[in-house]
Amino acid sequence: MSEKLVNAIAEMREEEAIQLVRDMLDTGVKPMAILDAARQAMDIIGQQYEKGVYFLPELMMAGEIMGQIAEILKPKLAESPEVKRLGRVLIGTVQGDIHDIGKNIVTFMLDANGFEVLDLGVDVPPQKFVEAVRDFQPQVVGLSGFLTLAYDSMKATIQALEEAGLRDKVKVMIGGGSVDEHVRTYTGADAYGRDAVTGVSLAKKWIGVQ
Template sequence: MNEKLVQLMADLDEENTIALVKELIEKGANPMDILDDARSAMEIVGKRFETGEYFIPDLMMAGEILRSISDIVKPLLEGEGGGVKKGKVLIGTVAGDIHDIGKDIVTFMVDVAGYEVLDLGIDVPVETFVEKIREFKPQVVGLSGFLTLAFDSMKQTVEALEKAGLRDSIKIMIGGGQMDDEVRKYVKADAYGKDAIAAVNLCRQWIGG
């Protein structure tokens, strides 16, 4: 592990992180190692978020740095694949709601944590959730919503999954703007997650890894 790279990235020093990555590549470093270091840095970022040292802008900045590193490193990795995924998570913003910022952060963090994520996007009809869950067979489903109108969309989505006989094979987590544990009970989900790190922790708890 390159301590310096991990530290620079965890401290969100974009300019010096990218400069160091380029330098390491030029010197012939293994691109896989660089990606591993970036993942370690993301672990630290996640922990700092959990302890209240980092906030959403920091997650976004970390995401930007990770994306830039991937852009540099990925072309050198052809054929090596992305490693084994820990499990499958399906995420979407429920019908009627077009908010995506929170959902995108959750998708990103769950992906970085090593899960295979299928993001259905925004304003996802109930039927689409049912159909895609049947196809993709996730262990965890994340329902996102920012508005109070999402309460009923979530409820209908969960009910439709029950009717389709899919409810017992999945764990459902909800999150976003107006959500809380009251809403979790109302929509009959398994858990409410306050933020992206809570979502990652729920996946770990339910799937392992």
């Protein structure tokens, strides 16, 4: 039944997936086993996105289905499950910019690939990034922005990390809108990405994941 669940989630058969979760619980399958199956499905979805088979509709549906399954399982899990994470990534849309579609996709993909992601949301001031780097201690910081104004906010954020003595503790990647090598040089970021797949591979490379 667990393989059926993996396939139902990975193929976006929402109602069937939810029914299977309920049936599995009724027949005594352990909540942790169900959660494992759901994670396997997320892996498949992430791979399909990287291959250019799945796009936004599938990522959004996957998020929805996972949310519902977590809701059903939560009361039945004694403690929150220990998950081995590859590393920590801090992410946010920089000050003055409230666009978040791209950032959310990158967050989803990093999460699906096993990273622990802290998403600070949109219009995040440099100081907030600095504080979060101190508290959360990420290896990678992702700065997102859609507007041309974001170039300056990205630069200011990286400078603030510099001034706080934190710049050499993290790798910084930027993405969104028209970012390219020009913007990377200007902002002082370590790399830029045009899509979520690049973001994931940068994080993997920097954190030393094979």
